Amino acid sequence: MKKISSKMIFGILTGIILGITMAAYAVSVPSEQVLYSNSATSETTVNGALTELLNLSQECKSRCPEGYTCTEKKLCKRASTSTLHTETCMTGSACHVQNNYKTYGHGDTITYGNISTTAGTLKAGDAFDCDVNGNGHYESDSERFYYVSTMNNGHMRADSNIAVLAYAKTSNTYRLSSGHISYNNYGNTSYGPQYALNELYNTTQWKNAPEIRSGHITDSSGNILKLNFSYSGYASRLLTYQEVSAGCSIPAQVVSYNSVGVMDSGGPLSYSCNFLLEDSNYSNSSNSVYYIWLESGVDGRNDSAFDIDTYSSNVSYDSVTSMNYARPAIEVPLSDIDY
Structure with missing residues (x-):
């Protein structure tokens, strides 16, 4: 034969x-x-x-057998321009972000994210499709993520080889439980975002995404609030203040207090970071997502954690027992991203 x-x-x-x-x-x-x-x-x-x-x-x-060309599939690949997410501005007057002021009038189309034309570079808002559910397909509607920055919480849990990408949907849309959740119910950031975990995808739901590394929960200055908070079994987490600050050009410290200790100034998001406002009250006054939790606590206030104020397009803060929403973020090695 x-x-x-x-x-x-x-x-x-x-x-x-x-x-x-x-x-x-x-x-x-x-x-x-x-x-x-x-x-x-x-x-x-x-x-x-x-x-x-x-x-x-x-x-x-x-390993690649002799005579074959093997191409490893990456977890995330750049989105195509034709699939960039859009929403219609349906607020009473206008939709805008404060820094580098950009206004959309009622009925205008808002486009989220951008497509980089320079291979090998990343900037905040770059749109990616990530096969987090492991079905072998890049699904632009249900698996759209945006690059924010490399991993950073201001203390130890920082890695320039790990990219942090924010999910396009908020918990009001995907609702793993009730949709809106508190940071925790203990009234103190020293417990970490225990209740927020209820609206974060785990490694069964997003089986193809890396498990989140456990680490310290910090405030905006990098001070430790909770040692070794466990994300065991979770494929997503909340963004940190430092990551949003690095990617979105908000001031290094947005909190300023008046004489009675009330915050009287916020940190405006830059126009390039309007992707952090997708699927929220920003574009539609009937959408109940006014605030989206961040992982970081407020420096000097152990009862409060930072959030994204979608109505004002600010980084703000709220009591940890307040009922807000979540936007999951994933940690992806740069080597597992096709960029």
């Missing part, structure tokens, strides 16, 4: 399978009667051929 090299296995199998499919309409052929041969296997059934092909595919994940 003439030997067939392993390099031809894919073409042979494709021909066998297509041939069987076409012949099935005319005559039923038992699969055990269909044979093939290569240099490594004498004769086997179609089932055996497919098994060998699967094994070869799995081998390709760890």
